[in-house]
Amino acid sequence: MSDDAQQFASDNYSGICPEAWAAMEEANRGHAAAYGEDAWTIRAADAFRSLFETPCQVFFAFNGTAANSLALASLCQSYHSVICAESAHVETDECGAPEFFSNGSKLLTVRTASGKLTPEAIRATATNRTDIHFPKPRVVTITQPTETGQVYGLAEIRAVSAVCRELGLSLHMDGARFANACASLGCSPAEMTWQAGIDVLCFGGTKNGMHAGEAVLFFDAGLAEDFGYRCKQAGQLASKMRFLAAPWVGMLETGAWLTHARNANACARGFAAAIAELPGVELMFPVEANGVFLRMPPERMEALRERGWRFYTFIGGGARFMFAWDADPARIAALVRDLRAGAHHRGA
Amino acid sequence: MSDDAQQFASDNYSGICPEAWAAMEEANRGHAAAYGEDAWTIRAADAFRSLFETPCQVFFAFNGTAANSLALASLCQSYHSVICAESAHVETDECGAPEFFSNGSKLLTVRTASGKLTPEAIRATATNRTDIHFPKPRVVTITQPTETGQVYGLAEIRAVSAVCRELGLSLHMDGARFANACASLGCSPAEMTWQAGIDVLCFGGTKNGMHAGEAVLFFDAGLAEDFGYRCKQAGQLASKMRFLAAPWVGMLETGAWLTHARNANACARGFAAAIAELPGVELMFPVEANGVFLRMPPERMEALRERGWRFYTFIGGGARFMFAWDADPARIAALVRDLRAGAHHRGA
Amino acid sequence: MSDDAQQFASDNYSGICPEAWAAMEEANRGHAAAYGEDAWTIRAADAFRSLFETPCQVFFAFNGTAANSLALASLCQSYHSVICAESAHVETDECGAPEFFSNGSKLLTVRTASGKLTPEAIRATATNRTDIHFPKPRVVTITQPTETGQVYGLAEIRAVSAVCRELGLSLHMDGARFANACASLGCSPAEMTWQAGIDVLCFGGTKNGMHAGEAVLFFDAGLAEDFGYRCKQAGQLASKMRFLAAPWVGMLETGAWLTHARNANACARGFAAAIAELPGVELMFPVEANGVFLRMPPERMEALRERGWRFYTFIGGGARFMFAWDADPARIAALVRDLRAGAHHRGA
C-alpha cells in the first residue's frame, strides 16, 4: 500500500501543490536580490494586502512554530502571559517555543467544553491574578480552526475580541489552517480577522500546499515595529526569500489557497458522512474543517493499521484523520471500505 | 541590463541549481511522513556521513543564521563566551542571533592581520580574563572561507584546534561557503573538519545552489545530545522536511556541491586575473574562494553602477564581487570590459 | 492594633533574628574583600558543609525566586521541562522566573491528592510525552514543606529520588522553609537531602530569620560547574557578600536556624490545637510545619479583619495563618480569642 496509506495521517504529509510549484519554477530564473528585496516578495505581500482588503504589514517565516512564537513575543514581554486553550498547538506541540522566543512568557491554559476560548473563560483567567507574583496577561491566542477541527464563528471571534479590548489584551490568531476556516465559514479573510478584531494573524502555507512558509500579518502597523529585526535575529529571514514568497503568489493570485482548502474540507465532511451510521465508530468532534476524529475500539484501530493505514491517536485516544489539500476521494472510499470491513468482521 | 547586472552582488542572489531542483521535484511525489521521519531525510543524512567518512550526527536548519546560532548555543551556556574574528558573520551580520539563541553568550572579537583566527590570538583572548566578572570562553568559531574570501589551510585549522583542546574550548566551523573552501584546498571534507579537530560544522547549502538550508554536523555525538529538541523549540524543524533534505541528496549524491563550488572559485580567480594589471584597481585580499574585493576610486565604482552593475561596499570601502555556483563567464567578461572602459575613460 | 495584627499574614513579615543581626554587626568592622573573597563567606560555606556533613558546593543568592530559578536552570536546557506540583511556588508565585532564567523551560504541573509529588505522578508525567514536539522532562522539584505546610517524610523523598534516578531526572528541593521541615521531621539535614537522593537544595534564610538570602547547595559537584558565573550574570553576586554570608554564620553556628524553626512549628501546632474544637472552623491541611489553613465562613473572616487581623486567602479560599521564627504565643492567644468570639457571636 506504500506511501498512500499514510495519506490521512497528517495534512503536512502532503506535497507541494501545482500552483506553488509553478511559481517557484518561475522564480527560479536568473538572479534576484536577497533578504526580501526582490520582486516576488513585494508581490506576495501585495497579494496578501489585496486578499485582506487592508494595508497590513506582512512578514514571511519558515514555519508555524516560528511564526506564532515571533508574533506572540512581539505582543508581550517575558513577564507577561498568554491566554490560550488547553489544547492549543502552542501549548502542546511547540516544545516550549513561545516561552523560548519570548524569553519566558507563560502560557495560561484554559479548558472549555467546546475547546474554544470564550469571553467568560478569558475574563476569568485574565482577572484571576493581578498581583506582581504572577505574569500579567497581555495576549490571547485563538487557533482557527482548533486542533480538533472546530471553527470559531464570526460572532464568536467578535465576542472574544470585545473582551480583549476591554481588558487591554492583544488578540492573535494561529491560522495554521486559516484557509480551511475561511472555506468553512464562507466569509472573507477580512471579515474573519481585522474586521472581527484580530490584531495579528499567522496564515499557514505549509498545510495549504506549500513546501514551507507562514505569513505573519499585522493589522495594526504599530505592533509591527521592528518586527523584521525580530525575524532576522531569530533565524527566520530567508536569504533567497523569493522561494518563500513566490509560492504565496502562486497560491493567492490563482485562488488555489481557497480551492485546496475547500477540497480538504469537503473530503473531511464526506468521510464523516460515510462513516456516520457505522456501528462502533463515533465522531468525537463536529467536523467543521479538514480533520475527523473518531472514537472506536482498539481492535478496530489495529485492524486499520494492519491494512497499512496510518493515523494519530494523541488526542483523547481517538483516531485522527486529516485531509490535505490533495486528499483523494478514491483513497477515502478505500478507507471507508476498510472501516466497514472492520465493523463487519467484528460483528461476525 | 536587468537582473543579470546584479549577478555578482551576492552569491545568494543566485537561484536553485538543477541537481537540487530535480531532487525536490522527485520528492514532491505522493505523501511522506513529516518532521524528518521520511526517507529523504535519512538519505540526506547518510549522504553526509558518506561524504565525511564518519558516522556524524546530522541536523537540517532553514538558514545559516539559525544553524550557526543553534550550534554555538549547544556548545556553551549564557555566561560563556565565543571567540571569533572581528569580521565574522556571526558578529557583523546576524543581528545578535548568537546572543539571542544562547540567551546572552558574549562574542569576543579578535582582530588579526590576516582576518583569520590564530592560535596566539585565541590563547591571548581566552586567557585575558579568568575572573567571574567576565564570560568564560568556551567556544571558538572560525569562518571557512572567511568573509573576505581567505581559506584556512589544513595546518592552520589543526593549529587552531590544538590550542582549543589545550584550553578546553570547543571548535565550530561556520561553513556558509564550505564547498568553496573544499574546492579551494582540494582536500576531503573529512580532512578539513573532524580529522583537523573541528567539533561541529555548519555546512551551507543556500549559496551552494539550494533554495534554502544548512546542515549542522556534530562529529562528537555527545555534543549533539537533545539537539533535535533545540531545533524544534527554536522554530527550525521543518514539517515537510523532505523539501529541505531532498536538495541535499541532489547536491551530494551527484557531486554538484563540489562542481558548483569549483566553478564559482574559478570565476573569481579568472576575474581577479583579468583585472590584475588594470591601473587604479587593486585587490584587497588574496582570492582563495569565490569572492573578489577591489579597491578603486569612487568614480570608478559610480561608473560601474551607472552601467547597472550591483556590488556591495561594506567591508573597508572596497567593492565586493561574489561569484555564485552559476557564475557566467560571459557576464564576467562584460564586467571586465566595463571596468577597463572606466579605466580608459578616467585616463582620458 | 498596629503592625502586630499582621504578624500571622506571612512569615516574611518578620524581621531579622538576633543571631543574624549580631553576625552582621560583627561583619561590619573594617574593610573586607568583595564578591565572596572574604572570610565570612568561607566561614558560612564551611558551616553548611559541616551541618550537612558533606563537602557540598555552596552559593549565596539574594532571594528564593533567584535561588530556585538559577538551580533549575542549571539542571536543564530551555527545551527541557521541570516537573512540579500544581501548587508549587515556582509555578504560582514567581512571575515566570524559572522560565526566564532558563530561557523557556516549561513547568509541567502535577495535581495529587496530597499536594505532594508521588513516584507514580512523576513517572506518568515524565513518560507521557516522549516526542520532539514537547519539552523533554529533565528535572523534578519538590517543595519541602509544601505551600500548604505538609512535609515529605524521608521515605517519600527516597521514593521520589528512586524514580528520578531511574528516569534520568535531577531532583531539586525548594527549601524556602527547609528549617521548618527539619524541625518537623526531627532528622538531620543530611538525611533529608543528599542521603535521600536530593541533587540540589535551596535553603531559605529569609523566612528563617535573615534580612535576605538563600543558599544553593549542590551535593553533586559536577552539577555546580561554572554556577558562580551563572549567579554573577543573573545579578545574584553580592559585592559586599559578607553581609549576605555573615547572617548564615550567625544562624548556623548558633543553631538558631533550628531553634527558630521549632518555635514557628510549635506555634502553628499550638494554634491548630487551640481552634480544633471550634465550631465552623475547619483545618484544611495537616499541620506539619509553620502554616495553618482554615476553612471558615466569610463573615468569620470579615470579623477577624475588622479586629485588625491580616491573613491571606489565596489557596482554596481558606484563611492562611503563618507563624514566623518569632511568633508570639501571647498574640496567638489573642487571635484564638477573637476567633472564638466570632464563633460565639455567630452562634448568638
Add this chain to the structure above:
Amino acid sequence: MSDDAQQFASDNYSGICPEAWAAMEEANRGHAAAYGEDAWTIRAADAFRSLFETPCQVFFAFNGTAANSLALASLCQSYHSVICAESAHVETDECGAPEFFSNGSKLLTVRTASGKLTPEAIRATATNRTDIHFPKPRVVTITQPTETGQVYGLAEIRAVSAVCRELGLSLHMDGARFANACASLGCSPAEMTWQAGIDVLCFGGTKNGMHAGEAVLFFDAGLAEDFGYRCKQAGQLASKMRFLAAPWVGMLETGAWLTHARNANACARGFAAAIAELPGVELMFPVEANGVFLRMPPERMEALRERGWRFYTFIGGGARFMFAWDADPARIAALVRDLRAGAHHRGA
C-alpha cells in the same frame, strides 16, 4: 597590616555607614508587610522623589549588575543594541548580564580619547549600520563617573542627550557612584539627570555606604510600565523589602549620601596631590571622583604589595586606588609614605 591594607583596593570593600545601619536597626522592629508594601519602602521612594525634585518612579534592586541590566532591558528589545563606552562596566565586568536580561541585546562599544561618550561618537555608532542584519541602536548608557573616575559635566550630558533625542535613542545613566559625581560637580541630582535629559538612572547605594542595593529611577513614567513585574521575574524583588529600603532612608534623609561621597572624593584628590611630584609615579587620568589610577614601574607596585597594600591593575596596567565613603586620611598618609619610600629606595 591586616584588613586595613586593602582599604583602597575597592570602594565596595567598605562596610555599612552609620546612617544606613541605624535605619536598618529601626526597621527591624516588629513585623511589616513584604514585597515593598511597607512604610519604609514608601518613605525611601518619597525621599528619592524629594531629592530629585520630581515625581519619578522608583524601584529597588539588590545590586548594580541587576539594576543596570533591568533598566537597559526595559529600554530595548533583544534585536536592539546599546551604545556604551569601551570601558563601561556593563561591557567589561558584568559577565554578560545586560545580554542575559535583555535576551540578547548587543552592546556596541565606543572608544574615545577621554573614555566618555561624545555626541559625535554616538552619532557615528548609531548611524553606522541601519540594515536589518545588525541590531538597531535604541539606548545609550553613560557611566557617571566613568570607570576611571572622570565626571561628565552638565553640558556634556546635555549634548549627549540632545543627540539621543534626535536619533530616537533612550539615555540611561549608570550611577554606581552617582553620589561621587554629584559631589564632584556640586550640582543637584535633578540637574545631572532629568533636567539634562537622562531617562533612567541607576543610583548606587552599595559603594555609597549601604550593605547592598541600587535604586532605579524612571523620569519618564511611561518607560516604567510593568517594571515591577520585570524585577520580580528576574529575582530582584526582595520579600523583606524594608531592609533594602530603610538604608536609603537613612542615607537620603540625613544627607549622608553626599557627605560620604564628598569625603571619598576629597581623599582621592588629597592622595593625588600628595603624590603629584613623586618621581616615577604618574597620574593616568584626571581625578574627578573617588578613584586614582597611577602608572609606576612594576617593582614599585611589588614593593607596595610587599608592604601589604592591595590594589587592582586591570585597566591599562596601572594601579587603581579607590577611596570609599569611610576612607581614612591616616591610612592614606601611610600609603603615601610607602610610595615615597619606594621612590627613595629605587633612586638609591
